[in-house]
Amino acid sequence: MAKVIIDQERCKGCELCTIVCPQKIMVMSKSFNKKSYHPAEQINPEKCNGCAFCAMTCPDVALEVYK
Amino acid sequence: MVERLLMKGNEAIGEAAIHAGCRYYFGYPITPQSELTAYMARRLLKIEGAAFIQSESEIAAINMVYGAAAAGGRVMTSSSGPGISLKQEGISYLACAELPCVIVNMMRGGPGLGSIQPAQGDYFQATKGGGHGDYHLIVLAPSSVQELVDLTIKAFDLADKYRNPAMILGDGLLGQMMEPVQFKEFQKERIPSKEDWALGSCQGRKPRRIVPFNLDPDELEKIVNKIGRKYEDLPKEVQYEVVNMDDPDIVVVAYGTVARVVKTVIQKGKKEGINIGLIRPITLYPFPYAVINDAANRVKQILVAEMSLGQMVEDVKLAANGKSKVFFYGRTGGVVISPVEIWEEVKKILNQN
Amino acid sequence: MMKKVFARPKSLTEVPFTYCPGCHHGIIHRLIAEVMDELNIAQDTIGIAPVGCSVFAYLFFNCDMIVAAHGRAPAVATGIKRVKPNNIVFTYQGDGDLASIGTAEIVHAANRSEKITVIFVNNAIYGMTGGQMAPTSLEGQVTQTSPYGRDPKTMGMPIRMCELLSTLNSPAYIARVALTKPAYIIRAKKAIKKGFQYQIDGKGFSLIEVLSTCPTNWGLSPKEANEWLEKKMIPYYPLAEFKNVEEVS
Numbered sequence: 001m002a003k004v005i006i007d008q009e010r011c012k013g014c015e016l017c018t019i020v021c022p023q024k025i026m027v028m029s030k031s032f033n034k035k036s037y038h039p040a041e042q043i044n045p046e047k048c049n050g051c052a053f054c055a056m057t058c059p060d061v062a063l064e065v066y067k
Numbered sequence: 068m069v070e071r072l073l074m075k076g077n078e079a080i081g082e083a084a085i086h087a088g089c090r091y092y093f094g095y096p097i098t099p100q101s102e103l104t105a106y107m108a109r110r111l112l113k114i115e116g117a118a119f120i121q122s123e124s125e126i127a128a129i130n131m132v133y134g135a136a137a138a139g140g141r142v143m144t145s146s147s148g149p150g151i152s153l154k155q156e157g158i159s160y161l162a163c164a165e166l167p168c169v170i171v172n173m174m175r176g177g178p179g180l181g182s183i184q185p186a187q188g189d190y191f192q193a194t195k196g197g198g199h200g201d202y203h204l205i206v207l208a209p210s211s212v213q214e215l216v217d218l219t220i221k222a223f224d225l226a227d228k229y230r231n232p233a234m235i236l237g238d239g240l241l242g243q244m245m246e247p248v249q250f251k252e253f254q255k256e257r258i259p260s261k262e263d264w265a266l267g268s269c270q271g272r273k274p275r276r277i278v279p280f281n282l283d284p285d286e287l288e289k290i291v292n293k294i295g296r297k298y299e300d301l302p303k304e305v306q307y308e309v310v311n312m313d314d315p316d317i318v319v320v321a322y323g324t325v326a327r328v329v330k331t332v333i334q335k336g337k338k339e340g341i342n343i344g345l346i347r348p349i350t351l352y353p354f355p356y357a358v359i360n361d362a363a364n365r366v367k368q369i370l371v372a373e374m375s376l377g378q379m380v381e382d383v384k385l386a387a388n389g390k391s392k393v394f395f396y397g398r399t400g401g402v403v404i405s406p407v408e409i410w411e412e413v414k415k416i417l418n419q420n
Numbered sequence: 421m422m423k424k425v426f427a428r429p430k431s432l433t434e435v436p437f438t439y440c441p442g443c444h445h446g447i448i449h450r451l452i453a454e455v456m457d458e459l460n461i462a463q464d465t466i467g468i469a470p471v472g473c474s475v476f477a478y479l480f481f482n483c484d485m486i487v488a489a490h491g492r493a494p495a496v497a498t499g500i501k502r503v504k505p506n507n508i509v510f511t512y513q514g515d516g517d518l519a520s521i522g523t524a525e526i527v528h529a530a531n532r533s534e535k536i537t538v539i540f541v542n543n544a545i546y547g548m549t550g551g552q553m554a555p556t557s558l559e560g561q562v563t564q565t566s567p568y569g570r571d572p573k574t575m576g577m578p579i580r581m582c583e584l585l586s587t588l589n590s591p592a593y594i595a596r597v598a599l600t601k602p603a604y605i606i607r608a609k610k611a612i613k614k615g616f617q618y619q620i621d622g623k624g625f626s627l628i629e630v631l632s633t634c635p636t637n638w639g640l641s642p643k644e645a646n647e648w649l650e651k652k653m654i655p656y657y658p659l660a661e662f663k664n665v666e667e668v669s
C-alpha cells in the first residue's frame with residue numbers, strides 16, 4: 001500500500017510524472033489549477049507501489065509519497 | 068615614540084592595509100602598482116587565516132573581493148588604468164550590494180593601454196561612477212607616502228561605516244616614491260562587527276540573501292534611494308588641505324602629485340611677491356565644494372592643474388559657481404606637470420586679468 | 421502507519437520555483453537540497469546564484485545566498501571560501517554563465533582547486549535571454565543567434581567542460597549526469613553528494629555537470645525535451661565520472 005499526495009497548486013502540468021510511473025496511474029486532470037495548468041492526478045491509487053519515481057522526476061516538488 | 072620607516076609608496080599602502088586589519092587581497096599585476104601586489108603576497112601568505120590570490124584577471128579579483136566582503140572580510144584589491152576598467156562591473160555590484168572594500172588605483176597614462184607613467188585621467192571614472200548604474204565610490208586622493216598610509220586606513224573605515232566601496236586614487240609617482248612614514252597604533256575594536264549582515268552560518272537566524280538586483284522598478288528604486296541617502300550623508304567626511312590661503316592673489320586647486328608641485332610654486336611665488344593659495348582636495352568624493360566656493364568669493368581667479376585634459380576642473384567650476392574665473396592647465400599621457408609650467412601659467416593669468 | 425518515503429527537502433524554502441513547466445532546474449535544485457539535508461549542512465552552506473534563469477535560486481534554498489555577476493560565481497565563491505573556510509560553498513551556473521562569459525573564472529577556480537562545489541547546468545541554450553546559442557549548443561542546433569543551425573566552421577563545436585577541466589591536475593571530482601529517467605536521477609544525486617562530501621573532507625574542487633532541458637527555448641514539450649536530451653545530448657556529452665581523487669590511476 002502506498003500513497004501519493006499531489007500539491008496541485010505547485011503542479012505545472014508538465015506530464016513528466018506520467019511518463020515515469022511504472023503503473024501508468026499518474027494522469028493529467030481535466031480541471032485547471034490557479035496557475036491555469038492541468039495538474040496531475042492519480043487514477044487507481046491502489047495500484048501505486050510507492051516507487052516514488054513520479055516524485056523524483058517532478059521538477060516542481062509537487063509530490064509526496066507515503067508507503 | 069612611533070617608529071619612522073622609509074617606505075616606497077606602493078608598499079606603504081600594503082603595510083597600511085595589513086595594519087588596518089585587512090587579511091584578504093586579490094589582484095592581478097600591472098605597472099605602476101605591482102609592488103603592492105607583491106607586498107601583499109609576501110605578507111599575507113605568512114599570516115594564518117589570511118588569503119592572497121594572484122587572480123586570473125582583474126574581473127576575477129574584484130569578484131573575489133565581492134565574495135570576501137559578503138563574508139565579512141576586510142578586503143582589498145589594487146590595479147591601474149586598464150585593470151581598473153575591468154573591475155568596473157564588480158565595483159557596481161559591490162555598490163549595489165552595499166559591500167565594503169578598498170580598491171587602489173595608482174593611475175597611469177590613458178586611454179587605451181596608454182603609458183605606465185603617472186597620470187590623473189581616471190578622475191571621472193573614480194568620482195562619477197565608473198561602472199554602470201547609479202552609485203558613487205568614496206574616493207581619497209593621497210599626496211605623500213604618509214598619506215597613502217593614513218588614507219588607506221581611513222578608506223577601510225569609511226567603507227565599513229557606509230558599507231560602500233572606497234577607492235584610493237593615487238598615481239604612479241606616489242607609488243614609486245620613498246618617504247618616511249609612521250604607523251600609529253591601530254585598535255582592532257574600531258573595525259565594526261559585520262555579524263548582523265555578512266554571510267556565514269545561518270544557525271539560529273534566518274538565511275541571508277545578498278541580491279544586487281530587483282526586476283521590479285519600484286523595488287529597485289527603493290534600493291538605489293537607500294544607497295543615495297548615504298551619499299547625502301557623505302559631505303561630512305570632506306577632507307582637504309589649504310596652503311597660503313590667508314590673502315591669496317590666485318588660488319590653485321590640485322590633488323595628489325600635482326599638489327606637491329604646486330607647493331614648490333607657492334615658495335617661488337613668495338620670493339617674487341605673488342601669493343599663491345592652494346586648495347588640495349583629499350576626499351575627491353565627497354568633493355570639497357564649500358571651501359572652493361568660499362575661495363571663489365575671495366579671489367578673481369582659480370587655476371585648476373591636473374595631469375589630464377581637465378576633469379576635476381568641472382567640479383571646481385561647479386563649486387565656484389561663476390563667482391570667479393576658473394582656468395585650467397593640464398598635461399596628459401603620463402607627463403608630470405613641472406613647477407615652471409604652473410608658475411608660467413599663474414603669471415599669464417595674473418597678467419591678462 | 422505509512423511512512424513518508426518522499427517529501428520536500430527542508431533545505432528548500434516554500435517558494436514555488438519560477439521555472440517553466442518541465443524545466444530540469446527544479447529537479448537539480450531539489451537534489452542539491454536533499455544532499456544538504458542528508459549531509460546536515462544547510463546551516464553552514466553559502467550558495468551563489470548566477471545570472472540566468474536560476475538567478476532566482478537565492479529564493480529557493482534555506483541557506484545564505486548571494487547573486488554573482490554573470491559568470492563570476494567561481495571567483496565570488498573563492499572570496500567567500502577564503503574568508504569562511506569552515507562554511508560549505510557552492511555555485512550554481514548555467515552554460516552561458518560557466519562555459520562562455522565565465523570560462524576564465526571556472527578554469528582557474530578549478531586549477532587552484534578551490535574547496536567549492538560547482539553545479540553546472542548544461543541546457544545547450546541561453547534560457548533567460550530567450551534562446552540564444554550557448555557554447556554548449558549542439559552542431560546544427562537552431563537558436564535565436566544560430567538561425568540556420570550552429571555551423572562549426574564559424575561557431576566552433578560545442579564545448580565539453582568536464583573533459584576540458586579534467587585535463588587539469590588539481591580538481592578533486594568532475595562528473596556529468598542527466599535527469600531524464602529515475603536511474604539517472606539517482607546517479608545524479610550521488611554525484612552531487614560526492615561533490616559536497618569532497619568539499620567537507622577538504623579534498624578540493626568538484627564540478628557536477630547536469631544535462632538539463634529547456635523545453636521553452638528548445639520549442640519542445642517537456643516529454644519531447646527529455647527525448648531530445650537523450651537522443652542528441654547524451655551521445656555528445658557522455659555521462660561519466662571524469663575525475664575522482666578517490667580513484668587515482
Ligand SMILES: Cc1ncc(C[n+]2csc(CCOP(=O)(O)OP(=O)(O)O)c2C)c(N)n1
Pocket residue numbers: 471472473474490513514515516517518541543545546547548549554
Ligand atoms: C555581463 C552580462 N552580459 C549579458 C547578460 C545577459 N544575460 C543574462 S542571462 C544570460 C545567459 C544565461 O544563459 P545560461 O547561463 O545558459 O543560463 P540559463 O538561463 O540557460 O539557465 C545572458 C547572456 C548579463 N546579465 N550580464
Ligand code: SF4
Pocket residue numbers: 002004020021022023024025026042047048049050051052053054055065
Ligand atoms: S509512486 Fe510510483 S507507482 Fe506510485 S504513482 Fe508514483 S511513480 Fe506511480
Ligand code: SF4
Pocket residue numbers: 006010011012013014015016017018039040054057058059060061062063442
Ligand atoms: S511532474 Fe510534477 S509538475 Fe509535472 S505534471 Fe507531474 S506533478 Fe505536475
Ligand code: SF4
Pocket residue numbers: 438439440443444445473543547548633634635636637
Ligand atoms: S527558459 Fe528554459 S531554462 Fe529557463 S526556466 Fe524556462 S525552460 Fe528552464
Ligand SMILES: [Mg+2]
Pocket residue numbers: 514515516541542543544545546547554
Ligand atoms: Mg543555459
